[in-house]
Amino acid sequence: MTTEFDLGRLLSERGAERYELHTRYLNHQLPRMLHTIGFDKVYERAEGAYFWDADGDDYLDMLAGFGVMGLGRHHPVVRKALHDVLDARLADLTRFDCQPLPGLLAEKLLAHSPHLDRVFFGNSGTEAVETALKFARFVTGKPRILYCDHAFHGLTTGSLSVNGESGFRDGFAPLLPDTAVPLGDLDALARELKKGDVAGLIVEPIQGKGVHEAPPGCLRAAQELLHRHKALLIADEVQTGLGRTGDFYAYQHEDGVEPDLVCVAKALSGGYVPVGATLGKDWIFKKVYSSMDRVLVHSASFGSNAQAMAAGLAVLSVMENEQVVANARATGELLKSRLAALIDKYELLADVRGRGLMIGIEFGRPNSLKLRGRWSMLQAARKGLFAQMVVVPLLQRHRILTQVSGDHLEVIKLIPPLIIGEREVDRFVDAFTDVMDDAHSGGGLMWDFGKTLIKQAVANR
Structure with a gap:
């Protein structure tokens, strides 16, 4: 007897196997990498600039599927x-x-x-x-x-x-x-x-x-x-x-x-x-x-x-x-200016650059002896680890998805959906400030995670 194809039923029955299926049949290194950095989330639905997990918690998307989701999801x-x-x-x-x-x-x-x-x-x-x-x-x-x-x-x-x-x-x-x-x-x-x-x-x-x-x-x-x-x-x-x-x-x-x-x-x-x-x-x-x-x-x-x-x-x-281009220009200028104002506050923050809603946040060698030692330790293991240390707590603690801008780069790239506004800017800047405060305190979970990344980097050499 032929059974009619039912996509909803298929996802309901087998959706929980997503990471196992990927490991078995697709790029087996992707689930491994996501698990290592704590990005192995299960997102149930999405709309606009947000995802939601099974618990109903929202996540702000500052990645837009590498720029694909210019209008956000499901316009x-x-x-x-x-x-x-x-x-x-x-x-x-x-x-x-x-x-x-x-x-x-x-x-x-x-x-x-x-x-x-x-x-x-x-x-x-x-x-x-x-x-x-x-x-x-x-x-x-x-x-x-x-x-x-x-x-x-x-x-x-x-x-x-x-x-x-x-x-x-x-x-x-x-x-x-x-x-x-x-x-x-x-x-x-x-x-x-x-x-x-x-x-x-x-x-x-x-x-x-x-x-x-x-x-x-x-x-x-x-x-x-x-x-x-x-x-x-x-x-x-x-x-x-x-x-x-x-x-x-x-x-x-x-x-x-x-x-x-x-x-x-x-x-x-x-x-x-x-x-x-x-x-x-x-x-x-x-x-x-x-x-x-x-x-x-x-x-x-x-x-x-x-x-x-x-x-x-x-x-x-x-x-x-919906005047999307004008919104990208205005919101981008607001986000960039808010972030640039933090450069003098945080010695690990070296530069904020870009146009519109394509913004790069670059980190650099700090001046203080305490932070310089930790920075040098990360750089010796693998350049780009500090940026990854920022990306992870943005997701884990603040439910904001971002990306490191390239291999061996201490740069985070923000390319959110072009529909975001002041509310999303406030949420990101508040979260980023919290992560930077933690990094400059010299201790805490962020630097502990840095040790995990160092071990992983050394193991992959």
Whole structure:
């Protein structure tokens, strides 16, 4: 007898096995890592900027699924759009017709970057980057892509070739021909361009790893250099785009910057259906798709699917109607200023930087002898342990989810949903102040946990 599929029943019967199932069938190191740092929580539901556990306790999300949940979780407008598109029973993905939703979403996206003309839709940020790399190499006829030290552009083979961290690249060579240049180093860029084989430079206007912004005037100067050498400027806005930094795109904070290709993804999905997009100039697309024989020279099986397009249209509508970009700018300025005011109070707090609701909190070597010894002990075991020591009590004691901004970095990155307001700012700053007070007291549970992290770091060497 055939039993009808019942998702609710399946989750009710087997949901408690979540960590065991992951250990057995997926990445077995993830549950191990979560258990080690005390992040092995069981979240039952989520809405907006909050999760709830089985006991009904709320958790403030300052991570937004690595930036995917720009509007928070389960926004009613996006939910309705997805229900509507499923109920419409569209003739989706026939591959030999032209559905209206991709064109409508492209039109809405391009309205925010009027110097660009066309869009390719894929399924993720890394696909958006792969598209940009392929297009740049094809239209310039040159093989080499430049990227910046410490950049992150994805983990597929092409995007990995422009990933600035050896930890991700090790063991996966050979990759595409590439060269890293320091972020903002125009002399290094010029030296590489003179070699005549550079197709383009891909850059995050604000790097996700460490939250480092391109120096003022750098992107425009880089653009002029690139164009002088018939190379392209590619802006990776996968994390920084769609309002994250207080403007629709982060490159728009600098006048005169008009990238040839722009990559977006993450928040465009509304947190539901994966979607990526590569926006570009008309001449680039016309050169890639130069004839009817080349109509499928670059495509994606699930690209432009109706659910993804509906989610993207709903997201852009919500952003406009609810003034999401303006809120990110105002709330981000409030959060950043409140945190920056603590620098003089805490010697372990070195810097607060970023734009909009993309903020980096950096820790550094203290001056007092008592704290300096503890800091040196952590650094000797593994750089980045102090930042992890801050992240853990934020979750354990204050039910706030954050992340360390990269391996071996003493930086916490805040990328909350763009809908947060003063209430969430107050909650985070109060919790962060409490954790910093504990760290500077020189004792307590925080430093005890530091010993656990040291043992773990030494064991993994």
